[in-house]
Amino acid sequence: MTHEPYKKIALAGATGNLGSVVLKELVDSGLFEVTVLTRESSTNTFPSEVKVAKVNFESAESLTQALAGIDALVSTVATLAISTQKLLIDSAVAAGVKRIIPSEFGCDLHNPKTKALPVYAGKVEIEDYLKELSTKTNVSYTLIFNGPFLDWGLTNGLFFNFKERKVELFDGGDQPISSSRLSTVAKAVRRVLTHPPETADRAIWVKDIDVSQKQLLKLARELTPGEEWEIKQVDTAALEKESLEQLAKGDIGPLTFFNLVRRAIFAPEYGGQFKYDHNAILGIKSLKEEELPGLVRAAFNWEEIVKSATDGPYLP
Incomplete structure (x- = not known):
């Protein structure tokens, strides 16, 4: 080689x-x-x-x-x-x-x-x-x-719906997730x-940071002081069960596969938080926790953080 x-x-x-x-x-x-x-x-x-x-x-x-x-x-x-x-x-x-x-x-x-x-x-x-x-x-x-895309996920509703002030907290929302810009x-x-x-x-x-859904939600709510957010608790095991049943019946809906992705990202036993990474070997600097507020703020000030893919969305 x-x-x-x-x-x-x-x-x-x-x-x-x-x-x-x-x-x-x-x-x-x-x-x-x-x-x-x-x-x-x-x-x-x-x-x-x-x-x-x-x-x-x-x-x-x-x-x-x-x-x-x-x-x-x-x-x-x-x-x-x-x-x-x-x-x-x-x-x-x-x-x-x-x-x-x-x-x-x-x-x-x-x-x-x-x-x-x-x-x-x-x-x-x-x-x-x-x-x-x-x-x-x-x-x-x-x-x-690299886990879910952090910047793309913030602007495209992976972690919560900022525009409508709604959030589905998956498996409690406390699980740290390894995520990358x-x-x-x-x-x-x-x-x-x-x-x-x-x-x-x-x-x-590789990863930028380990961050939970609740941490990101807290930062988003700080951008909307005094506003009420609609919070719904969601069990990803139930999402997986429903998706597998739909696949077995051939009744594939718009969320069938995406709910399986949610299971992989947010369920603790699915490896969403990496046990180790190769950042040091590749010369990649991790994102510091104090940098997160600025990243979340920027995500919702930009009209368009990335252009939509011509071949369709990319799921993590």
């Missing part, structure tokens, strides 16, 4: 919530030659330093040609496109790509309970496939677990690419 940092990087999903931040991090670092993989019909524009390769994501030939000469592939495709990564991975192997970072970027899938949730079946399949390939080919991989995840991607040997064929855990 090479000990040299990877230079030529291909990025899939560059217009999404996370992908756009990863792209900026890679470009701004000045360390890489970045190629963005886009659909043939795409009209998105990118910085002049970025090479754009329009590909047919259903064609191995098209993908392999675009990935020729690439050192590492980073995928930040949206949740609904997770399973499509298999052809992308096969094409990367055929093109001689050395490292693949698949679209994980969320809950700890090395926790057995989380790994068993049907919502993560696609990610688990991709991880198993990469493990197998790493033993038979020259490709290596890195999985990045989008920019922190992007830094982790960059550091993986500059440290090939240390990050090969393994998972890494």
Whole structure:
């Protein structure tokens, strides 16, 4: 395995919530030659330093040609496109790509309970496939677990509904959750690419801070003095039971999978609070508790913290 940092990087999903931040991090670092993989019909524009390769994501030939000469592939495709990564991975192997970072970027899938949730079946399949390939080919991989996106989650109702002053407290709301800002995840991607040997064929855990839902709610309520909040207690075990019943019946609703994600994030036994992290190894500074009020305040002063992903939402 090479000990040299990877230079030529291909990025899939560059217009999404996370992908756009990863792209900026890679470009701004000045360390890489970045190629963005886009659909043939795409009209998105990118910085002049970025090479754009329009590909047919259903064609191995098209993908392999675009990935020729690439050192590492980073995928930040949206949740609904997770399973499509298999052809992308096969094409990367055929093109001689050395490292693949698949679209994980969320809950700890090395926790057995989380790994068993049907919502993560696609990610688990991709991880198993990469493990197998790493033993038979020259490709290596890195999985990045970063918990729910802290900034995105605040502005998109993951922790509470700030606009309507409503909150569902999951399993009491006291459980600390390891969470990361989008920019922190992007830094982790960059550091993986500059440290090939240390990050090969393994998972890494990164986080900004361990914070509970009640802590975040307290800070949000301080921004709305004198206003009443509607608080509802929710049992994530009941959410999981309901979702599994819906799946068994084939009666999939808009919250079927999202409620399983809530179970993974907020239930104490599902590994939402990481036992350890690789921040120090990757040179990532944790967010201090005294910095949280400013982060929460900024989240609700910004009109739009991140652009919506063109491929749909990304679930942790």
